[in-house]
Amino acid sequence: VALAIDPGMLASLASEIPQGAVLVTGSNGKGTTCRLLAGVMRAAGLHPILNREGSNQLSGLATTMMASSGRFGHLPADDRAIGLFEVDEGSFPGIVGQIGRPRALVFTNVFRDQLDRYMEPAYMTSMLERAMQELPADTTLVLNADDPRVAYLAPDMENPRLYFGIQDTGLARDGTDPTSDFPRCPRCGSELAYRCVFYAHLGHWSCHHCGLARPQPQVRLTKIELLGSASSRVQVATPAAEMQLEVPLPGLYNAYNAAAAIAAATACQLHNRAFLAIQRVRPSSLRMERIKVANHDVYLTLAKNANGYTEVLRAVLGDGRPRRIMLGLNDFEGKQPDTSWIWDVDFESMCGLIPSPVVTGNRAYDLTVRLKYAGWLGATKETTLTTEPDPVRAFQRALARTPSGEPLWLVSTSIVLQEVRRWLRQQGFVREVWREQEQLAGTVQR
Amino acid sequence: MRITLGCLYPEIMSTYGDRGNVATIRRRCEWRGIAVDLRELRLGDPAGPDDLDLIVIGSGGESQQRLVAADLNEVKGSGIREAVHQGAAALAVGSGFELFGQYSRSGEGAKLPGVGLFDAWTIGHRAILSDQYASLTEARADRAMGDLVVRWQDRLLVGFENHVGRTYLGPTATPLGRVVSGVGNNGDGTEGVQLGDVDLPELADDAELAAREVAMQRARTASRARRGRVILRRPIRRVSPADVPTGGS
Numbered sequence: 001v002a003l004a005i006d007p008g009m010l011a012s013l014a015s016e017i018p019q020g021a022v023l024v025t026g027s028n029g030k031g032t033t034c035r036l037l038a039g040v041m042r043a044a045g046l047h048p049i050l051n052r053e054g055s056n057q058l059s060g061l062a063t064t065m066m067a068s069s070g071r072f073g074h075l076p077a078d079d080r081a082i083g084l085f086e087v088d089e090g091s092f093p094g095i096v097g098q099i100g101r102p103r104a105l106v107f108t109n110v111f112r113d114q115l116d117r118y119m120e121p122a123y124m125t126s127m128l129e130r131a132m133q134e135l136p137a138d139t140t141l142v143l144n145a146d147d148p149r150v151a152y153l154a155p156d157m158e159n160p161r162l163y164f165g166i167q168d169t170g171l172a173r174d175g176t177d178p179t180s181d182f183p184r185c186p187r188c189g190s191e192l193a194y195r196c197v198f199y200a201h202l203g204h205w206s207c208h209h210c211g212l213a214r215p216q217p218q219v220r221l222t223k224i225e226l227l228g229s230a231s232s233r234v235q236v237a238t239p240a241a242e243m244q245l246e247v248p249l250p251g252l253y254n255a256y257n258a259a260a261a262i263a264a265a266t267a268c269q270l271h272n273r274a275f276l277a278i279q280r281v282r283p284s285s286l287r288m289e290r291i292k293v294a295n296h297d298v299y300l301t302l303a304k305n306a307n308g309y310t311e312v313l314r315a316v317l318g319d320g321r322p323r324r325i326m327l328g329l330n331d332f333e334g335k336q337p338d339t340s341w342i343w344d345v346d347f348e349s350m351c352g353l354i355p356s357p358v359v360t361g362n363r364a365y366d367l368t369v370r371l372k373y374a375g376w377l378g379a380t381k382e383t384t385l386t387t388e389p390d391p392v393r394a395f396q397r398a399l400a401r402t403p404s405g406e407p408l409w410l411v412s413t414s415i416v417l418q419e420v421r422r423w424l425r426q427q428g429f430v431r432e433v434w435r436e437q438e439q440l441a442g443t444v445q446r
Numbered sequence: 447m448r449i450t451l452g453c454l455y456p457e458i459m460s461t462y463g464d465r466g467n468v469a470t471i472r473r474r475c476e477w478r479g480i481a482v483d484l485r486e487l488r489l490g491d492p493a494g495p496d497d498l499d500l501i502v503i504g505s506g507g508e509s510q511q512r513l514v515a516a517d518l519n520e521v522k523g524s525g526i527r528e529a530v531h532q533g534a535a536a537l538a539v540g541s542g543f544e545l546f547g548q549y550s551r552s553g554e555g556a557k558l559p560g561v562g563l564f565d566a567w568t569i570g571h572r573a574i575l576s577d578q579y580a581s582l583t584e585a586r587a588d589r590a591m592g593d594l595v596v597r598w599q600d601r602l603l604v605g606f607e608n609h610v611g612r613t614y615l616g617p618t619a620t621p622l623g624r625v626v627s628g629v630g631n632n633g634d635g636t637e638g639v640q641l642g643d644v645d646l647p648e649l650a651d652d653a654e655l656a657a658r659e660v661a662m663q664r665a666r667t668a669s670r671a672r673r674g675r676v677i678l679r680r681p682i683r684r685v686s687p688a689d690v691p692t693g694g695s
Contacts, residue, residue, distance in 0.1 A: 343466030
């Protein structure tokens with residue numbers, strides 16, 4: 001609506017933000033990175049203006065700015081205000097020029113993601129590079145050193161670059177990861193070699209042909225300890241400080257998100273004392289939400305592409321102990337028809353770790369077939385796996401078979417999570433009302 | 447029984463969940479007591495005709511296609527042709543299927559030579575990597591994308607298609623099947639190419655049948671929505687993994 005009134009509105013309002021803005025984009029982790037960074041910004045005395053998670057296209061950003069502005073169409077005078085915008089990577093070209101003074105642009109990673117919407121990663125990176133040319137020369141590029149697609153983006157630009165990455169090779173995998181799509185050298189197109197791989201194509205990479213290699217990151221995770229299925233303890237080194245943090249979110253992928261947030265805060269010259277605020281950020285959105293249902297902790301976790309799905313499951317099952325998980329898959333008719341990526345999820349390595357799994361969503365049977373070929377059912381039809389396309393009925397069954405006191409995870413694409421959450425709210429387990437329509441619109445377009 | 451499964455370019459031609467086809471073949475063989483020697487054939491590896499019973503190639507993007515076309519032309523093409531002529535089976539999906547035909551012309555006008563196993567050629571009108579689309583939305587609109595239902599003999603095959611090139615069959619090529627809903631090779635009602643005798647297995651269980659049912663519903667709805675619109679079209683790329691042939695030569 002706002003854009004229909006004035007297409008230049010976002011640009012003019014964004015230029016009014018005294019402290020400028022930080023843009024966060026990439027395939028996975030941008031929403032979480034924004035929330036972690038918002039915590040750091042608040043601790044540093046800034047007042048971040050955030051778009052709601054998932055509302056990360058042009059209209060969502062415009063709506064955010066409208067909501068922050070007064071009746072005369074201006075932002076209230078607040079010299080501590082700073083923009084913090086999660087930007088859909090597909091919408092980045094239309095948005096980047098509208099943000100007057102971006103202080104930093106954060107790239108989390110580029111995975112193969114939603115090929116029905118974003119096409120292939122090579123196209124995504126070339127599109128991003130072109131759009132980046134619109135950035136002012138003093139915008140710091142905050143880049144994931146471990147992602148060869150991201151580390152070498154727009155090499156001709158002379159903007160300051162700040163790299164983040166994992167230095168602790170203790171958590172590296174043996175050999176390559178089956179979920180990798182093996183990007184080639186971003187400079188010469190040759191095959192890349194890896195000294196270590198953390199997951200997918202993220203790791204310590206180099207090209208034997210042209211000599212390009214992972215840049216040495218300025219913000220480094222020098223030690224990572226995964227603490228069960230809820231958090232991790234990381235040692236972070238920045239040019240100014242070294243500290244230990246407890247990231248209140250599980251898995252290596254969230255350690256990367258924390259590193260991205262700290263790197264962005266470093267680029268904005270926020271005091272390193274504020275970094276500790278990351279420890280107090282609570283998972284409280286559709287990305288990862290904990291809801292108390294009777295005597296169970298129920299975790300709703302969004303997974304929307306092969307790497308996301310794999311990393312979420314690895315985080316929950318990281319310690320090798322069996323856990324109750326309900327798995328969901330939905331397509332979105334006409335908009336996101338492609339669910340072929342489930343064949344790239346590493347279900348094979350999790351075979352047997354989920355007792356009596358329940359599979360749900362309008363593509364539940366596709367997922368069941370996938371799990372069968374991952375060996376979850378064995379060659380016979382004897383199985384305790386339950387397929388129930390209706391998310392609410394599936395959830396009730398999953399909950400009923402979860403032993404008293406044990407947690408239950410829901411790992412799924414968005415629509416299943418929304419339906420379960422709506423039901424939980426009707427039942428009185430959740431008080432907060434999600435702006436579901438908006439959330440739906442946002443996630444569907446993602 | 448033991449077969450050798452030659453998996454072509456497993457890393458760079460596995461864009462659309464293609465490794466699912468390989469996983470499915472391996473499992474089904476395993477369940478039937480057929481030992482599978484998986485041979486991954488990468489860029490530069492020769493494809494020996496005598497030791498391949500089944501060849502699988504999947505799909506890659508524009509830059510991957512260039513690499514693969516060059517390698518097929520210079521390294522593997524003759525071995526693959528010979529293996530197939532000696533009776534090896536092949537499953538080619540997506541841009542791998544395109545490159546098994548005569549040639550594939552990209553949107554930039556570059557003509558990538560194919561293996562020439564059958565008389566078909568593929569034309570892409572615009573290329574995304576050379577900025578021939580103004581936006582993602584425009585690039586999306588140019589693709590045939592969605593669930594696809596194809597009549598093959600007396601059965602219906604269900605898969606997912608997502609492609610921009612259009613494949614045309616010459617007089618000596620036989621289509622795999624007729625499109626019931628979806629786009630297919632180029633919108634002319636044909637889908638894929640069948641070379642020699644093809645046998646496809648029955649679906650194994652209720653989950654596979656149910657998954658197929660959902661996809662067919664989707665395909666029908668999409669087909670209704672598309673009616674009256676002009677769409678650029680092209681071939682079946684993904685046979686539903688459940689429908690993948692499992693036989694050897």
